[in-house]
Amino acid sequence: MEKILIAGSTGQTGKRVIEILNNTENFKPIAMIRKEEQKQIFDDMDVESVMADLEGDIEHAFKGIDRVIFAAGSGGSTGPDKTTAVDQEGAKKMVDA
Numbered sequence: 001m002e003k004i005l006i007a008g009s010t011g012q013t014g015k016r017v018i019e020i021l022n023n024t025e026n027f028k029p030i031a032m033i034r035k036e037e038q039k040q041i042f043d044d045m046d047v048e049s050v051m052a053d054l055e056g057d058i059e060h061a062f063k064g065i066d067r068v069i070f071a072a073g074s075g076g077s078t079g080p081d082k083t084t085a086v087d088q089e090g091a092k093k094m095v096d097a
Contacts, residue, residue, distance in 0.1 A: 001025075005065045007032045007054065007094060008072030010041065017069055018047055032061055054090030062097045070094055 004021060008014040009031035021029040022045060031042040031049040042049040052061035054072060062068075070091055 001028050002066040003028050003030055003064055004067045004069060005030045005032055005050070005061060006069045006071060007090070008070065009033060009049070010038050011071060011073065014069075014071040015041075017071055018042070018045065022047055030065065032058075054093060058093055059097055068094055 004027050006014050006017055006021075006029055009018055009029075010033060014031075018029045018031060021027045029047055031038075031047055032052050033039060033042070033049045034051070034053045036051070039049050039051075050061045052058040072090055
């Protein structure tokens with residue numbers, strides 16, 4: 001079974017991706033979360049989670065991961081600095097990791 005790390009797992013797209021993967025036999029979704037209180041969302045879905053923030057160190061989140069889905073985004077109400085930090089630099093970090 002392949003483990004798939006989902007960045008942006010708490011957003012609408014990320015949650016939907018996790019639901020789809022969680023209902024397959026070949027894939028195990030791993031939700032990447034930034035806050036401890038988000039863990040309960042995925043515990044209730046019987047989905048493993050890992051704490052990591054795209055603006056910080058994420059290397060540890062990739063241990064044992066086979067594939068990655070990037071569904072993260074800074075949101076429409078954030079400024080250009082946040083958009084660059086999450087959307088652009090976060091994606092680069094994940095590719096590098």
